[in-house]
Amino acid sequence: MVNTFDWFNKWSGYTPEKIALKDAETGKTLSYAQINNAANSIAFYLKDKHQLGKGDRIAIIAENDLTQVLLFGAAQKMGVILVPINYRLAHAEVEFLLKDSASSLVLYDENCYDVHALKHKATYEPIAPFIHFVDDEGPDFSEQLLEEDPIFILYTSGTTGFPKGTMYTHKMLFWNSINTALSLVISSATKTLNCMPLFHTGGWNVLLTPVLHHGGTIIMFKKFDAEKILDSIVTEKLDLFMGVPTMLKMIAELPKFETTDIGFLNYIIVGGESMPVPLIRKYHDKNVPIRQGYGLTEVGPNLTSLHQNMAEKKQGSIGKPNFYVQLRIVDDEGKDLHRNEPGELWISGPMITPGYWQNHEASQNSIEDGWFKTGDVAIMDDEGFVFIVDRKKHMYISGGENxxxxxxxxxxxxxxxxxxxxxxxxxxxxxxxxxxxxxxxxxxxxxxxxxxxxxxxxxxxxxxxxxxxxxxxxxxxxxxxxxxxxxxxxxxxxxxx
CATH class of the missing domain: 3.30.300.30 (ANL, C-terminal domain)
Structure with missing residues (x-):
């Protein structure tokens, strides 16, 4: 049987020389054929050297780089589960995640994280050498995978005080991509950049995986740098860009922002929190539409979108649900509320998580009859636009981090x-x-x-x-x-x- 989740194998057959990835810092590029070949070689390496197979967990502690996408390609072929970990976490926090996920291999960036203080028993290996697999051209590696098999365990801090590992499946990956493409018009011609961290679903799944699924091109940044991002938007002539309001504010405050033409962008996608009207107008004055939306690690994450034509009129709204997303606003008994009545936002569709890793109680508490209970309080106005009126419990967002x-x-x-x-x-x-x-x-x-x-x-x-x-x-x-x-x-x- 054919592995239908192996995107790079497909694109290497259609457009092998097409550039899929470019490193913003070094200028290094990888074609779809190169990524496919490297992913095959990495899969064989992980199997032969580390005896890893379907369902085994690989933790990644690193800044954004092209290598992580190669590992993603290998995971699509062999069914290992990637566990991205925030390299800014304290050692005690990382220890918890490694133990909870029972990761047997830990790939780390020597330049941004010291693993020597970690006590978790696993094999530790630098991630950098994996980039050299792009020079290989071996046989295809294909494992039969199921749509409910996880490809990621994505950890989110929770209201219990302990992180929960969201199981992010191949099915979620596919339907999130379809929802995103239908909402944002993504195709093989799409060219964008990613500066969102790959230890968040935002880094992987807001634009990166949907664009790669559709055969487009991603410029990869290690991290956010306002001036370099603005320069890249211009020199690469990007179609779209995604950021949180803090990032867009820092770009708009650059001295050269006023004289830089970015009006060729189809739009800028905003997530994380509501964007203030004065900042929206700064971009509108430069003929750049703003698309705001709402997402969750456990569901999608791309769930709603506010059309750019409504950015000012419906400021503060998260828009309407994406194509294959259903939502309800309910009272404490789970009964549907009328328009303009605040209640908990519940979401359903083919892109919701099957649950939390090794946490049956949390899974049961969050999912009811196929509906994911977000914990966010929302209202729907008379025109069907949704507004979040209270954040999930007492969470706040600092520099884009929950x-x-x-x-x-x-x-x-x-x-x-x-x-x-x-x-x-x-x-x-x-x-x-x-x-x-x-x-x-x-x-x-x-x-x-x-x-x-x-x-x-x-x-x-x-x-x-x-x-x-x-x-x-x-x-x-x-x-x-x-x-x-x-x-x-x-x-x-x-x-x-």
Whole structure:
């Protein structure tokens, strides 16, 4: 039987010399034939040297590079599961993910992460040499895969304080690509860049995998750099670009932005959070339409899209569901609500996850009769446009990174000098939001000591920017922390609202 999930094998037959990938830093390019050959060789290597096969997990701790796409190609052929890990995480956080996923091979970038302090028992191997497999041309490697087989385990911080591994399947990959192409008009002629990190579904699945599925071209950036991104948009004459509002704000603040012509872009896709109207107008003034949307790691991720013609009229809306996406807005009993009534957003379609890795309870709590319960509060207006009115629990977004306060609080409360802690997001000029921590001391501890402790146990973007000591944490009648009023009082006191 033929492996129908092997995209590079197909495109190497149709357009073997077509450039699929280009490294923005070095200028190195890879054709579809080169990627296919390398993916075959890597698959044989992983099988022969490491005895890996379908279902085995390979963790990747690295900055964006072309090699990760080669590994993705190998995973499509042999059925191994890739576990991308944020290289900015603290060692304790990485240890948890490696143990939870039971990854037997860890591929790492020596320039951005030191694996020597990790205690997880696995084979550790530098990722860089894998790029040399592009010089090989061996036989095809093909394993029969099922659509429900995972190709990724994508970890998201959660409201429990512990990360959950979303199983992202070949089926999800396919239907997300179809939904994306129908919404954004992606084809083999599409040329774009990726600067979103590959340890997020946004890096892999907002544009990268849909464009490769359709035979287009991706310019790969290691990370976001406003000036280099703007230059690339112009020199490469891109069709579209995807970023979060913080990125687009930094690009718009460049001195040369005003004099640079980017009006040839079909549009810019915005995700992560709502884009302010003044920033939308800055791009509209340069004849660049803005397409906003909504996505989740567990579902899609490309779920809704707001047409560029409605960017200002429906500012703040996530638009309407993509072609093969169904959504409901329900009350606490799961009953459908009327228009303009706020309720929880539920989503269904062929692109929802089968569940969380080795976490049956979380899977059961999140999926009901084929509907994924997002935890986000939404309304649908009279014209069918959807608005998110409250974020998932108490999450905030700092520089495009999701931060769950309960995860930060869990780490804080493990310190013997801290008896109580409450964390929430507050406005930040550069990053959109940052964390503020209100601490009740058990014994004496300084702000600097707390920040040092946090840096040892949390990724830098999760470390609260502000730390304030208080006498007690107010609680409601049931003993629950009154987060909403605590944050409101904090914001009023500092003239933030």
């Amino acid at each position: 931060v769950y306060p309960v995860e930060v609080e869990r780490v804080l409360l493990q310190h013997e000098a801290i008896s109580e802690a409450v964390v929430f997001g507050i406005p930040h000029e550069k990053w959109g939001e940052c964390g503020a921590a209100l601490i009740v001391k058990g014994t004496e501890i300084s702000e600097e000591e707390i920040k040092t402790y946090c840096l040892e146990n949390l990724a830098k973007f999760k470390v609260p920017s502000e730390i304030h000591f208080i006498d007690s944490v107010p609680k409601g009648d049931t003993g629950k922390i009154d987060r909403k009023n605590m944050k409101k009082a904090f914001m009023i006191e500092r003239n933030l609202i």
